[in-house]
Amino acid sequence: MAIFLTAKLAGVEAAKLIRQGNSLQCSVCSSIIVTVPANWVEGKPLHGLQCPTDQKHFLVHLDNASAMKEMRARMRARENKPLQTLEIAHNRAEHMVEVYKDFQPLESVRVQLKYLLGLAKNEHADYSRLKDIIVGVYAAREFEAIDIEFAKMLYAVEEVVAELRRNANDGHVSSLI
Structure with missing residues (x-):
């Protein structure tokens, strides 16, 4: 699948791309964005996405609304x-x-x-x-x-x-x- 830059990417869009099997690249340091939990697989809860180098670069929480x-x-x-x-x-x-x-x-x-x-x-x-x-x-x-x-x-x-x-x-x- 494709690699997308995180610049101007909303959290929902980022999660959708990850769930579709794509990869995300940090627009600050070029690291590949990792899932939380790190061993996430399709069908399991995805709690977040983050830059492995520095969470200040990219961090998205995806837990349920409540x-x-x-x-x-x-x-x-x-x-x-x-x-x-x-x-x-x-x-x-x-x-x-x-x-x-x-x-x-x-x-x-x-x-x-x-x-x-x-x-x-x-x-x-x-x-x-x-x-x-x-x-x-x-x-x-x-x-x-x-x-x-x-x-x-x-x-x-x-x-x-x-x-x-x-x-x-x-x-x-x-x-x-």
């Missing part, structure tokens, strides 16, 4: 500033109280988020309770089944907490927020 949407959501959550992540989760918890009255896990999460917001806004400097934050556990055990979006927010909060713990151990807590 997996990509979830990955992008996680990336956005990581890009958010920690204070915004905490505020968004806290606001969502406050609104959920109207639906899930007297639900102890939600009340516990609300208390933990309020404490974390206090730290983030420098309303107090009690870092000793960071070790007791378990919003990620609640996300997995209680909220994934009833509200997956809220669970994802709590996972993002757990990442903020992990960073706060690392910085607290290093004496740089305020540098995170």
Whole structure:
């Protein structure tokens, strides 16, 4: 089959050419583009294409749309500033109280988020309770089944907490927020 240059080639077009048995050549370094997984064969899932020399030259993710949407959501959550992540989760918890009255896990999460917001806004400097934050556990055990979006927010909060713990151990807590 033919060899095509990757310049101005959309990811869908590149995948179609590969599936048809063609080869692609990196327009930057002239390397032959490889599949992900490297031992991909027709009939198996093709997850991506990349330049073997440098992914900055050419990289295409071909996973299904829902997996990509979830990955992008996680990336956005990581890009958010920690204070915004905490505020968004806290606001969502406050609104959920109207639906899930007297639900102890939600009340516990609300208390933990309020404490974390206090730290983030420098309303107090009690870092000793960071070790007791378990919003990620609640996300997995209680909220994934009833509200997956809220669970994802709590996972993002757990990442903020992990960073706060690392910085607290290093004496740089305020540098995170």
